[in-house]
Amino acid sequence: MDSNLLRLLICMLLVRNVLTIPVSDVPRLVTSVPDAVNETSILFSSNHTSTKSTAHTDSDEEEDDEGSIEMEEFEGDADRDTFFDETLGVKQSPSLIESSFKNKKTFSCPQIKTDLITGTSVGDLSPEDVTIIAAMGDALSTGIGLWPRTNIEFRGAAFSIGGDATIDGLVTVPNILREFSPLLHGVSHGMGSSDQLPEHQLNLAESGATSTDLVEQAEELVRRLSVLREVNYLKEWVMIIITIGTEDMCLRCSGANFNAISSAIDTLRSGIPKAFVVLLGPLHVASMHNQNENLLSKRCPCITGHDKIEELAKNWSSVFVDIQNYVDNSEFKSPTFGVLAIPSLTITSRFPDGLFLIKKPLLSRRGHMYATKWLWNRLIAGSSYNLSSAILSRDTYFCPSTGCPYFRTTANMHGCQLLSKAEFQEGKELYLGQDGKVVKKPRRSKESLYAIACIIIGIAFFVVLTLGTIFYQSSKQSDHGRFDVVEPSTLKFEQVKKEEERNLLSRQNTRAKSTEPFNRAQSMSTRRLNSECERISIVE
Structure with a gap:
């Protein structure tokens, strides 16, 4: 047998059975958001950098529509240390992600809850604080089509909620979270629709769902949480990943429904005390060489050209900005409820068609892996993680940095505050201010x-x-109690009677004053007479 044919058959078997993507374990630089108050700007030193790692070139394993072709991706060296910020007009300083991992064996992210106080608000929420995970939205979270040649919903393999296997066999957001928080609840397993799987699997996404369906899904999620027996959701952090917009945009050519999305957010906020909602917009799959062209348009029956999908993408982006402002500036704002609105789920590859299912606007297994990596690194590194300077096939999965070991949200985008347990014992606490920033202040004592x-x-x-x-x-001066009912005639009679009594008393006082001189003279005469009688009595 020809050696090339044998090699091809071996590659085909590997692609069909192995879900992990080999990536480099070399830590990479990402740019940080400038810190307006000159606080920690995520430039960190690492204990892990002392370990030398061998840099090697990995291939971007390209899957065609049947997932059976493996192709080597070569990317030239690019300057990824800094990038030009168009809003500020200056280059931002680089920030070092000090450690990363690519599988369970290489996972060595530092555990911080033994030393730091975390999870007091969305501004200091670490992966270790998440106890419950849930998903809402459309087909991207149902895993439909991930089982070869079927339309079965493989929810256990969906990047946002799937929990089958471990990160060695299936890289999903819950499987990464379980490395930080082993007792993670709500994870999806196996195949089937939402109503076919147990209710403690908190995946409410539905294939074909649009933004108008989110309110119903939010209500059902709150109901399921209320009957969850394994853990008290009122006291634990819930992470909710919502994938929405791909089927709105691709199958109906419709924009985002602000009222429906905001109503769903309000339902979650009123029903879940401690929640971090990650709102993901429509898919944007592009080639590394032309990242502005969304290849989703070729698989959408109602989109006729690049301009149409660009127009829809702008609409979704604008609504997501409005949603973020709506939550951050709400009069009902809570420090333990936060939303991170990301306008699009952006993944790139040199061979992007391999990220799709056959002739469908849905992600393949490789697409779900890429989505996991992009979303996780975006949550850890913040908005500075951009694909113009990142190669997904070579990037590892980031560990939270020791200088800002939290999910990057609008509450800590300008800088992170750390509170050690020693400081907590001294009476300090972290507080989410009205301006949305986390500050450290003295804690009021019990005394x-x-x-x-x-x-x-x-x-x-x-x-x-x-x-x-x-x-x-x-009440003592009143003839009746406050609640007594008095007839008008009786009340008038009593008023007249009181008036007569006052007049009589006035006349008596006047008469007393007029007879006062006579009484005084009579009294003096009486005293004289008594005195004369006493004198005569003494003489006799």
Whole structure:
């Protein structure tokens, strides 16, 4: 047998049975958002960088529509250390992601909860704080088509919620989270629709769903959480990944429905006390050499050209900005409820057609792996993680940095605050201010809280006592109680009677004043007479 044919057969078997993508374990640089208050800007030193790793060239294993072709991707060296910020007009300083991993064996991300206080708000939420994960949205979260040559929903393999195998065999967001938080609840397993799988698997996504379906899904998610027996969702952090827009845009050529999305967010906010919602917009799959062209348009029956899909993408991006502002500036804003609205799920490859299923606007197994990597690194590195300077096939999965070991949200985009357990014992705490930034401030002690409570109770008691005395004295002077019903005629008679009594008393006082001189003279005469009688009695 020809050696080339044998090699091809071996490659085909490997592609069909292995789900992991080989990537480099060399830490890479990402640019950070400038810190307006000169706080930690994510330029870190690493304990892991002392270990030398051998740089090697990995291939971008290209899958065709049947997932059976493996092709080597070569990318030239690019300057990925810095990039030009068009908004600021200056180059941003590089930030080092100090450690990363590519499988379970190489996972060595530092565990921080033994030393730091985290999870007090969305501004200091670490992967270790997430106890429950859930998914909502469209077919991207149902895993439809991931089982070869079928339309079965393979929810256990969906990048946003799947939990089959481990990161050695299937890289999904929940499987990465389980390396940080082993007791993760809500993960999807196996195949089937949402109503066919157990309710404790919190995947409410539906194939063909649009943004108008999110409210119903949010209500069902809150209901399922309320009957979850394994964990008390009221006290634990829930991470909710919503994939929406691909089927709106591709099958119906419709824009985003702001009212439906905001209503779904309101439902989640009112029903889940501690939640981090990741809102992912439509797919944007592009070639490394032309990242502006969304190849999704070729698989959408209602889109006739590049201009149409660009117009729809702008609409979705604009609505997602509005959603982010709506949540961040809401009068019902809560420090333990946050939303990260990402306008598009962007993945690139030199051979991007291999990221799709056959003739469908849905991701293949490789596409789901790429989506996992892009989303995870975006959550850890922030908006500075951009594909103009990243090669997904070569990037590893980032570890949270020791200088900002949190999911990057709008609450910490300008800088992170760390609170050690020693500082917590000294009476300090992290607080999410009205401006959306996390600040560190002294914590009120129990003694001061008790003193304030006693003062408030004392003031309340004094006010009640004073008002009670006034009302009591007033009621004593009244002929009727406050709740007695008095006829108008009776009330008028009593008023006339009181007026006569006042007049009689006035006349008596006047008469007393007029007879006062006579009474005084009579009294003096009586005293003289008594005195004369006493004198005569003494002489005799």
